[in-house]
Amino acid sequence: MVYKIAWIKGDGIGPEISDAALHVIEALESKYNLNFNIVFYEAGDYCLSKIGIALPSETIEGFRSADAAIKGPVGETSMDVTVKLRQLFDLYANIRPIKNFPTIECIRNIDVVIVRENSEDLYKGLEFEFDNMAIALRVISDYATRRIARVAGEIANKRSGLVTIIHKSNVLRKTCGLFSKVAKEELSKYHVKVNEMYVDAASALLIRSPERFDVILTTNMFGDILSDEAAQIAGSLGIGPSANLGEEKALFEPIHGAAPDIAGKNIANPYAMILSFKMLMEWLGERKNDQRLKEAASTLESSVVNALKMGYKTPDIGGNKKTNEIGCFLYKLIKNL
Numbered sequence: 001m002v003y004k005i006a007w008i009k010g011d012g013i014g015p016e017i018s019d020a021a022l023h024v025i026e027a028l029e030s031k032y033n034l035n036f037n038i039v040f041y042e043a044g045d046y047c048l049s050k051i052g053i054a055l056p057s058e059t060i061e062g063f064r065s066a067d068a069a070i071k072g073p074v075g076e077t078s079m080d081v082t083v084k085l086r087q088l089f090d091l092y093a094n095i096r097p098i099k100n101f102p103t104i105e106c107i108r109n110i111d112v113v114i115v116r117e118n119s120e121d122l123y124k125g126l127e128f129e130f131d132n133m134a135i136a137l138r139v140i141s142d143y144a145t146r147r148i149a150r151v152a153g154e155i156a157n158k159r160s161g162l163v164t165i166i167h168k169s170n171v172l173r174k175t176c177g178l179f180s181k182v183a184k185e186e187l188s189k190y191h192v193k194v195n196e197m198y199v200d201a202a203s204a205l206l207i208r209s210p211e212r213f214d215v216i217l218t219t220n221m222f223g224d225i226l227s228d229e230a231a232q233i234a235g236s237l238g239i240g241p242s243a244n245l246g247e248e249k250a251l252f253e254p255i256h257g258a259a260p261d262i263a264g265k266n267i268a269n270p271y272a273m274i275l276s277f278k279m280l281m282e283w284l285g286e287r288k289n290d291q292r293l294k295e296a297a298s299t300l301e302s303s304v305v306n307a308l309k310m311g312y313k314t315p316d317i318g319g320n321k322k323t324n325e326i327g328c329f330l331y332k333l334i335k336n337l
């Protein structure tokens with residue numbers, strides 16, 4: 001079975017981390033007899049400057065016809081590419097697992113999954129200028145809250161069974177009030193323990209005692225901020241993968257941005273991109289009931305752990321390896337298994 005994978009390399013460090021991941025995928029294909037038809041599509045700042053549009057229709061159609069999609073980060077056009085793709089394909093659940101990896105110096109031990117509502121909140125893009133004012137509309141609906149709460153409930157059932165709903169309902173009484181009420185209603189249908197916390201208190205507690213959290217259920221903007229914080233607690237933004245899931249489609253991407261400060265230097269950490277592909281294989285393996293994909297995903301994660309233990313680390317996590325060296329090393333590790 002050939003799986004079509006739509007791949008957007010993106011801007012900044014996107015091409016470098018994509019190339020490292022692609023090298024590793026070659027090894028997985030031969031090891032597990034997998035056949036990925038990886039098709040590259042353009043999107044992002046560079047695409048905008050080259051052809052005048054950040055998300056061309058060929059990219060949208062490529063995504064539509066693919067079995068799964070993965071993208072590197074895009075720069076200033078994130079709203080026109082990442083948020084647009086999430087909206088176009090109703091990728092309503094943003095799943096961000098964040099945990100420690102061996103040998104990576106961290107602020108604290110952490111093992112959480114952030115379940116971020118991905119379709120509304122301030123990311124609806126409803127911004128207006130009026131009479132020397134700028135206004136943004138925050139949309140939180142019963143429908144979207146209920147479906148994301150169900151995702152959190154299901155994930156928590158497979159983990160420790162604790163969900164912390166994070167919001168700010170003492171100030172945002174209507175929007176966060178609805179999120180809190182509806183999320184609790186929906187989660188009461190699951191055998192999970194539910195806590196709730198204001199976002200400011202939660203961001204402090206996440207640094208002080210991350211072990212108090214397991215599954216975090218939150219709104220779009222709070223989830224964006226808290227996941228960068230959580231990734232940094234684990235050691236670096238460069239190791240956090242993510243999935244944008246809908247009912248039919250899925251898009252995987254590292255949680256970090258295009259990191260223009262280090263682009264082109266071959267020092268970007270490719271692990272978040274590589275682990276995003278691991279999440280893609282898990283998702284596709286489940287959907288297609290393909291055990292080889294699940295095994296390849298598990299091998300990929302254990303190979304990342306082994307590579308880290310053998311010192312294959314970029315500067316952001318205390319090493320001196322180059323981005324492409326990590327790709328080459330993982331390729332050899334997997335080939336020689």
Ligand code: ATP
Nearest residue numbers: 078237238256257258259260261262268269270316
């Ligand atoms: P966005 O808003 O698109 O998420 P951002 O402006 O928040 O982007 P990033 O591009 O994620 O920021 O970068 C923040 C910092 O983290 C930068 O100093 C960057 O060098 C570092 N960083 C991000 N990703 C990586 C990576 N993969 N490897 C090494 N350092 C990274």
